[in-house]
Amino acid sequence: MTSAQAVDDIVGSEYEHGFTTDIASETFPPGLDEGVVRAISARKGEPEFMTEWRLKAYRHWLTMREPAWAAVYYPKIDFQSISYFSAPKRPEDMPKSLDEIDPILLDTYNKLGIPLEEQKALAGIAVDAVFDSVSVATTFRKSLAEAGVIFCSISEAVHDYPELIQQHLGSVVPHTDNYYAGLNAAVYSDGTFVYVPKGVRCPMELSTYFRINARNTGQFERTLIVAEAGSYVSYLEGCTAPQRDENQLHAAVVELIAMEDAEIKYSTVQNWYPGDAQGKGGIYNFVTKRGDCRGARSKISWTQVETGSAITWKYPSCLLRGDGSVGEFYSVAVTKGRQQADTGTKMIHIGKNTSSTIVSKGISAGEGTQTYRGLVRIGPRAEGARNHTQCDSLLIGDRCSANTFPYIEVKHPSANMEHEATTSKISDDQLFYCRSRGLTEEDAVSMIVNGFCKEVFNELPMEFAVEAQKLLSISLEGAVG
């Protein structure tokens, strides 16, 4: 039995015994049509404009075809067999204590050094309101409100700030963008909205982790971050702790908008269930992320550590529209077992003197496959544009693979564009050196891999970086030898 099933069974077993009666009405039956889209909207009590927006996206989605160009392989998804709305779990449906949780999961929590109370929260156990992070969250919200920063769920924002939503939602990733973005626009469940007013430096790192009410936002998450002129915000998404989820398909959309002199730093640590040893049951993570550097001298920086999911399909991108705007992409992706990752970035230089940096580190172990796919486009008006790209792949074991597919399009002579890529394995010399100093092979590998990824980890917020390092060691456990 797979461990995902184990979790499912624990969850599922409860309603076998008939503890609850109204669960069926909380979750829509599988299938998708206009009625379902309307029902989602009605369920969330959305205003008219939102319903129309969803319907428009849905109608367009019907005309689109599923993309097949990525170097990932999976059985065809039946979009009619997915349930598109399920209300958040009620406390009585959740596991009652840690004893009911898969011991493998708990073992990983312990290795990551996650405190017991947090472990409960992560495992989806109903927790008391006195739990620490609730009070932390309340304090957080207070100081954010003082600064004038809006940080709430998209659903709340649709009600409370409809003019901001109408102005910005879908302006960076329109519903016509791609198949999964179209689907997301039609049926998105919930997500995060951040608005940083002019000249404000957000007083703390924002993280969904502290937005208790945003738990279980489901498979079609939508994030919108708007940074007005001269503002700064750093946003953390995800969590180093392994996340289990009964939804196999995740199609999220993230939109970032940076006005003049604004800066957005977006960090992701993704560690969703990668499936069992045969790659069954893992999560499909098909995400569209894009940042729009609208104003002059604005900056958007993406940092990602991708260790989970059976399939990752994501290309956080930057539209460098404003003169002198800056785009950055730092990525570490680890695939092992049967994991597949097709990831990279797009840097579209439109404005003058725009610059972008891409550092991508891929680690493939076991039978993992890994593809870097990136586009750097320097438009005809992008005078003085600069790009530096570095993608390195590290291979561990002779069954894995690493591909690099960069696309570079340059239409201005003053452009300065450099691209470098290397593929190699951990050399025997490096290993021998470490081992002769008394390190075990596993420690040695973990040390070398961490060194390989250092450039990216340096970009992560401090406490995240420490966790990411631990996570990497755990991910690669047993990969060597």
Add this chain to the structure above:
Amino acid sequence: MNGVLPNGFESWLSAAPERPAGVGPDWLDDQRRVAQEQVRAQSVPTSKTEDWRYTSLKGLLEQGFAQVDESITALQPDDLEEILIPGLDSHRVVLVNGRYAPELSVLGDLPKGVRLGGLRALLDADPDALRERLNRIAGDRQPLFLALNTAGLDDGFVALFDRAVMLERPIELIHLSVGMDEPRVAQPRHLIVLGDGAQATLIERYVSLGESLYCTNSVLEISLGRDAVLQHDRIQMESANAFHLTGLYLSQDANSRYRGVNIGLGARWARTELVTRFRGEQAECDLQGLYLAGDRQLMDYHLDVAHSVPRCTSRENFKGILYGKGRAVFDGLVSVARDAQKSDAAMSNRNLMLSESAEVDTKPQLEINADDVKCSHGTTVGRIEPEMLFYLRSRGISAPLARRMLCLGFAGEIIQTLSAEALREHVSEQVGQRLESAPLN
């Protein structure tokens, strides 16, 4: 035949369906037929086709090229004077509009074990010598232009080297194109087979008399036996109005060495496909390239180097200079198969942009399925460093000359890899001339 071609290339085959029966043996007819079916099964590539993402076939299709079945006999050896390179001593093979021209060729003394000459002649004289070799290296599933060439397969150049034969002087293969009243396509097919331990140098040149409009779609199949060595210099200097397509399919046995130098200067639209397959361990393939894309010129390079066996080495080093509204496309793929351990590959593409309206699209790709490999690729696009220009100008060198010197320096790395001094001088001169007249905007 099965009705009309769905994809606009009917005229390329117009002469082919009836005629081939007369030329060559039955097995070749079968291969032509298979290729015709493959052509019919394909649609015209568009920008949605990954391999044609940056290259449009619109301009080529608009010309309405047709294959014409007539040879030009009016040329005299004297007519070649202006295209020969002084000081280059070679075994000369001349093709006029894709047809072998014995009256213009000077094969000279050949050692025992070397056969040089026209494909059609050899098909008549000794078809069995070609049976197991022709159309074998290019593979069964042929892309459009290769299939078109196979379907119209009719004449070209053949070089067959027995075991351990060495040819001291280079073979010079001249593709001469002469304008005709109607726009025509020539589809020569070449076969070069080097037996175990054989060594040769091949200089392949594309030239024209006058600035006429025509299309060349040439295909080369090269097979190197164990320990064989081939130096292959290719200089494309087609007429400024020509369309040029060439596909080179290379098969290398163990320990063989191939070095190809691809110089692209001519044609308004040129596409080069270089496909390397390693069949034995420790083979080496070195592909060098230099292209100049001037005003409204397109230079398009596609490399596909497959490391399917362990311990082979490949180098891909392409450099380009762009000016006016020149465009260049570089699409290089190095793949390493599972278990092809100790593969060593390094790909590099560097571009110098001299004008505002030039464009470069480059796509260096790696597909690695083994762990013990050394693979890298690098790409740069940039302009001439102002500091360098300033340095030369401060020493009294005029700006245009300084720019030219820097460009020649950039190009020199590739030009140096050509086999003969006379050839290097010839190419440097041609590059210099083009840069001199290059519009800088």
